[in-house]
Amino acid sequence: MRLPGTLLAAVLALGCPAAQAFETPVPTFVEETAASGVQHSFTGEWEFMVGGGVATFDCDGDRMPDMLLAGGTSPARFYRNASAPGSALTFEAQASGLELDMVSGAYPLDVDSDGATDIVLLRVGENVVMRGLGGCRFERANEKFGFDGGDAWSTALAATWEKGAQFPTIAIGNYIDRAQDAFPWGSCTDNWLHRPMGEERKFAPPLPLKPSFCALSMLFTDWNRSGMPSLRVSNDREYYKGGQEQLWRIDPGKPPVPYGPKDGWKPLKIWGMGIASTDLDGDGYPEYFLTSMADNKLQTLAAKPADSAPKATFSDVAFAKGVTVHRPYTGDEVKPSTAWHAQFEDVNNDGLADLFVAKGNVSDMPDFAKKDPNNLLLQKPDGTFEEAGEAAGVASVETGRGAALADFNLDGQVDLVVVNRNGRTQLWRNLDAGSGNWVGLELRQPAPNVDAVGAWVEVRCGGHTTRREITVGGGHAGGQLGWIHFGLGAEAKADVRVLWPDGSQGEWQPVEAGGFYELVRGQAPRRWAPGR
Amino acid sequence: MRLLRTVWIVVVVALCGTTLAFAQQPASEPARSRDALIIWHRLVLELVRHTATYSPPVASRAFAYLGVTAFEAVATGSDGLYSLAGQLNGLTLVPARGPGLTYDSAVVVQAAMAHAAARLFANTGPTGQRALKVMAKRAGADAALGVPEAVVRRSEDHGRAVAEHILAWAATDGGAVIENMGFPLDYKLTEGPAHWVPTNLIRQQQVPLLPGWGRTRTFAMPDGAACGLPPPPAYSEAPDSQFYREALEVRDTVNNLTDEQRAIARFWSDDPMLSPTPPGHWISIAIDALEKENADLPTSAETLVRLGVTLADAFIGCWHSKFEYDLVRPLTYIRRVIDPKWEAILNTPPFPEYPSGHSTQSGAAATVLSEVFGPAYAFDDGTHEDDGLPVRSYPSFWAAAEEAGISRLYGGIHFRSAIERGLDQGRCIGAYANALRTRN
Numbered sequence: 001m002r003l004p005g006t007l008l009a010a011v012l013a014l015g016c017p018a019a020q021a022f023e024t025p026v027p028t029f030v031e032e033t034a035a036s037g038v039q040h041s042f043t044g045e046w047e048f049m050v051g052g053g054v055a056t057f058d059c060d061g062d063r064m065p066d067m068l069l070a071g072g073t074s075p076a077r078f079y080r081n082a083s084a085p086g087s088a089l090t091f092e093a094q095a096s097g098l099e100l101d102m103v104s105g106a107y108p109l110d111v112d113s114d115g116a117t118d119i120v121l122l123r124v125g126e127n128v129v130m131r132g133l134g135g136c137r138f139e140r141a142n143e144k145f146g147f148d149g150g151d152a153w154s155t156a157l158a159a160t161w162e163k164g165a166q167f168p169t170i171a172i173g174n175y176i177d178r179a180q181d182a183f184p185w186g187s188c189t190d191n192w193l194h195r196p197m198g199e200e201r202k203f204a205p206p207l208p209l210k211p212s213f214c215a216l217s218m219l220f221t222d223w224n225r226s227g228m229p230s231l232r233v234s235n236d237r238e239y240y241k242g243g244q245e246q247l248w249r250i251d252p253g254k255p256p257v258p259y260g261p262k263d264g265w266k267p268l269k270i271w272g273m274g275i276a277s278t279d280l281d282g283d284g285y286p287e288y289f290l291t292s293m294a295d296n297k298l299q300t301l302a303a304k305p306a307d308s309a310p311k312a313t314f315s316d317v318a319f320a321k322g323v324t325v326h327r328p329y330t331g332d333e334v335k336p337s338t339a340w341h342a343q344f345e346d347v348n349n350d351g352l353a354d355l356f357v358a359k360g361n362v363s364d365m366p367d368f369a370k371k372d373p374n375n376l377l378l379q380k381p382d383g384t385f386e387e388a389g390e391a392a393g394v395a396s397v398e399t400g401r402g403a404a405l406a407d408f409n410l411d412g413q414v415d416l417v418v419v420n421r422n423g424r425t426q427l428w429r430n431l432d433a434g435s436g437n438w439v440g441l442e443l444r445q446p447a448p449n450v451d452a453v454g455a456w457v458e459v460r461c462g463g464h465t466t467r468r469e470i471t472v473g474g475g476h477a478g479g480q481l482g483w484i485h486f487g488l489g490a491e492a493k494a495d496v497r498v499l500w501p502d503g504s505q506g507e508w509q510p511v512e513a514g515g516f517y518e519l520v521r522g523q524a525p526r527r528w529a530p531g532r
Numbered sequence: 533m534r535l536l537r538t539v540w541i542v543v544v545v546a547l548c549g550t551t552l553a554f555a556q557q558p559a560s561e562p563a564r565s566r567d568a569l570i571i572w573h574r575l576v577l578e579l580v581r582h583t584a585t586y587s588p589p590v591a592s593r594a595f596a597y598l599g600v601t602a603f604e605a606v607a608t609g610s611d612g613l614y615s616l617a618g619q620l621n622g623l624t625l626v627p628a629r630g631p632g633l634t635y636d637s638a639v640v641v642q643a644a645m646a647h648a649a650a651r652l653f654a655n656t657g658p659t660g661q662r663a664l665k666v667m668a669k670r671a672g673a674d675a676a677l678g679v680p681e682a683v684v685r686r687s688e689d690h691g692r693a694v695a696e697h698i699l700a701w702a703a704t705d706g707g708a709v710i711e712n713m714g715f716p717l718d719y720k721l722t723e724g725p726a727h728w729v730p731t732n733l734i735r736q737q738q739v740p741l742l743p744g745w746g747r748t749r750t751f752a753m754p755d756g757a758a759c760g761l762p763p764p765p766a767y768s769e770a771p772d773s774q775f776y777r778e779a780l781e782v783r784d785t786v787n788n789l790t791d792e793q794r795a796i797a798r799f800w801s802d803d804p805m806l807s808p809t810p811p812g813h814w815i816s817i818a819i820d821a822l823e824k825e826n827a828d829l830p831t832s833a834e835t836l837v838r839l840g841v842t843l844a845d846a847f848i849g850c851w852h853s854k855f856e857y858d859l860v861r862p863l864t865y866i867r868r869v870i871d872p873k874w875e876a877i878l879n880t881p882p883f884p885e886y887p888s889g890h891s892t893q894s895g896a897a898a899t900v901l902s903e904v905f906g907p908a909y910a911f912d913d914g915t916h917e918d919d920g921l922p923v924r925s926y927p928s929f930w931a932a933a934e935e936a937g938i939s940r941l942y943g944g945i946h947f948r949s950a951i952e953r954g955l956d957q958g959r960c961i962g963a964y965a966n967a968l969r970t971r972n
Contacts, residue, residue, distance in 0.1 A: 046659070181662065181666075182662060182663055182666035183578070183663055184659060185578055185659070186918050237805065238657070238659070239659075241918040241920075242918070242920035242921075293584070294713065294734075294736050295734045295735050316733055317733075318733070318735075319735050320733070324734070326735045326736050334711050334712045334717055335711070335712060335713075336712065362657055362658060363657070363658040364657070364658055366654070367583065367584040367585050367713065
């Protein structure tokens with residue numbers, strides 16, 4: 001029997017006098033790690049104190065998210081999604097060609113736009129682009145694509161298609177100079193920008209992004225809705241000297257230029273580890289959640305002038321919105337938290353983006369909490385958030401790193417996988433996302449950039465418009481490619497439109513709740529059902 | 533790369549192994565002792581920056597205990613140095629060296645510093661732990677170069693015994709345990725417009741840092757109240773009041789900063805977790821001066837212990853006054869009374885305003901260093917070169933201290949009275965450290 005989330009929350013509240021009363025429907029996640037078939041750990045010591053990403057994507061054509069888990073000193077592990085629609089989460093380990101060691105993270109990206117998703121492996125050592133061959137088989141493609149994988153401690157990735165380009169631009173974030181193993185402070189190595197080689201379908205030698213400050217997350221994002229994404233870089237202040245958070249202007253055909261004070265950019269120095277973004281307040285501009293240690297940040301544009309482009313000045317609204325999540329909310333530890341992967345998804349289908357944050361001590365860091373539960377922050381109608389990790393069942397105190405929220409069994413409810421360092425990867429199935437409706441969307445356009453990275457998808461219903469930017473990057477060391485989930489609340493229908501990466505604007509088109517739709521450029525939404 | 537450069541001298545020697553060891557004549561015992569003293573202080577400057585509990589007061593405490601450890605370790609083998617036992621509050625005589633036995637002071641100091649640093653920074657992260665272990669191994673090998681094995685073992689045991697004695701003493705001072713990076717879980721703000729309220733949107737900092745630090749046991753001065761201050765100017769929102777005028781001065785100064793004033797504010801900002809902190813800044817200055825002067829071992833040891841002790845006492849005395857008066861910060865007052873949109877250029881620290889901590893501890897440091905190097909000792913300060921801030925030059929330690937003080941007004945985080953009286957408080961506190969007897 002399914003209990004609606006709100007009812008379940010009420011039952012829990014009655015059963016336990018101290019239980020928290022929630023203002024939003026609390027989803028019910030059930031851990032299915034043991035039965036899922038996923039048995040994996042991200043292992044390693046110093047060189048793998050960061051990383052541990054997970055990539056979710058479909059590689060066998062069933063449209064269900066498969067996944068690759070970074071392994072650190074263990075081989076990366078690929079799991080094919082064998083779940084029946086609407087049923088328990090079931091994965092099968094399968095040889096894929098992706099099983100390299102020293103992998104810290106992975107991002108899916110159709111580099112050659114052939115319709116078969118490729119995977120970029122971030123490694124301690126040489127980064128490798130693995131070309132999708134179909135049927136969840138992959139082959140090394142560094143030479144084919146002209147991709148210089150270098151030799152560094154790589155920890156972040158973001159990708160975009162610059163205007164007119166046939167090939168993507170990939171930014172790689174690098175961390176400490178690992179040769180400085182005893183005294184690494186101040187030894188951040190250069191990040192790289194892999195741009196296309198002219199009109200060719202291969203990469204030019206990478207440009208160093210100087211200065212670099214030990215990036216742990218990167219995101220190409222159109223922060224000012226100029227139509228040209230900039231590169232947001234979140235950096236770990238533990239290791240840089242003279243550094244700060246960064247935003248790079250990446251104009252096609254021009255050298256990258258960091259935003260500075262004259263652009264309104266203000267220095268922010270945090271233990272930057274992950275980036276999540278979405279348009280939380282409905283103003284058309286994305287907000288950015290930046291994970292760190294102790295207080296986390298939620299940035300919104302400080303000013304949005306009606307008659308001019310906004311300056312790159314951001315205000316921190318984490319405190320006001322209730323998402324500082326600076327210390328454990330379970331147990332009795334009074335020490336601050338350590339946050340890694342973050343992701344906005346509507347986990348209770350009420351039409352409001354919620355926020356998941358993976359937590360875990362770096363490694364024997366006694367000043368910070370050892371038992372640090374993951375956060376599940378549900379957005380309330382007033383735009384603030386409430387913590388529901390424990391009530392929802394995802395408050396694991398394992399040592400979290402990477403994570404992904406994705407609808408693994410295509411039941412319209414967002415599930416969860418969390419990679420733990422030197423601990424077992426955990427999976428949770430969302431059994432009850434509440435009574436809200438939903439729609440799943442997938443974008444498709446002719447090559448290049450078949451997945452429309454850089455597009456914006458808008459969903460209009462109930463007098464509100466929610467929108468999401470399609471990005472490859474952010475999070476902590478892992479990303480997702482596949483269905484884009486929108487909760488619709490009580491609405492049975494919605495209108496959707498796509499603002500394509502080249503700036504062209506699709507028509508508003510109707511969709512019905514409870515369905516998956518392919519949004520193919522120039523065509524009407526095409527409904528798709530699992531199992532067909 | 534100032535630290536790395538120094539550290540890698542040790543590393544290279546260690547890595548080159550026996551070939552280099554045989555090829556080189558080991559340095560003299562005092563020279564090796566001094567190297568151990570300096571290199572551990574340099575490593576600790578990094579550890580302070582990278583250990584989250586090490587806010588400025590906590591950092592000053594570590595410098596004090598390390599300084600005492602090193603001094604006492606040296607003094608046990610020196611006829612010229614006079615122990616601080618009985619002079620510093622609660623310190624008893626450290627274990628003596630065995631009569632008639634041979635020790636190597638460099639190995640003693642190295643072992644004592646390695647042991648004390650590892651314990652004082654037991655809470656540093658994985659990278660700091662690696663650095664501590666590597667430094668202990670490589671600097672230990674360097675200190676022991678050419679020393680007979682039996683003497684090395686005996687000297688290491690003695691060094692650790694001295695450190696243990698100091699650490700046991702440290703454990704009783706009331707400042708050994710820092711929870712939640714120093715921010716209490718429960719704290720009631722003082723009511724009224726004159727008093728401190730949070731100045732930022734960091735959830736952890738909605739209460740002040742270390743409100744009880746003023747009760748920590750002092751080192752050379754009797755207690756935290758020994759160099760107390762008169763009250764700050766009476767709180768007032770009247771435009772003709774001194775309080776308002778001082779606030780207006782901060783507002784106007786910040787709004788019309790020259791490039792030089794801005795550079796000064798940045799140079800002395802010394803933010804925790806982004807720098808070696810204000811006390812570390814003065815330790816860095818002292819180390820540079822000792823190296824420049826090629827100071828001998830006794831001078832180096834007594835300089836670092838006097839400086840460490842006075843920096844720690846300065847933070848205790850300053851915090852005692854801060855929570856005695858619990859004064860509102862300029863950011864709060866100016867926004868409330870003068871200009872709602874006003875912004876300081878530095879982040880306002882999360883604790884009460886009066887007096888200025890940087891001023892108090894800089895005054896104390898200048899008092900001590902002027903006594904050692906002279907009142908007109910000119911020096912260059914390259915503490916922040918690694919962070920891209922250029923070297924600044926000063927005609928004296930007091931000139932630097934006064935600039936450190938006024939930097940807080942340029943930064944918009946202190947009123948003038950807090951700076952001037954902070955320097956006065958530092959002068960008073962520094963005199964206690966200068967009064968310590970260190971020579972026979």
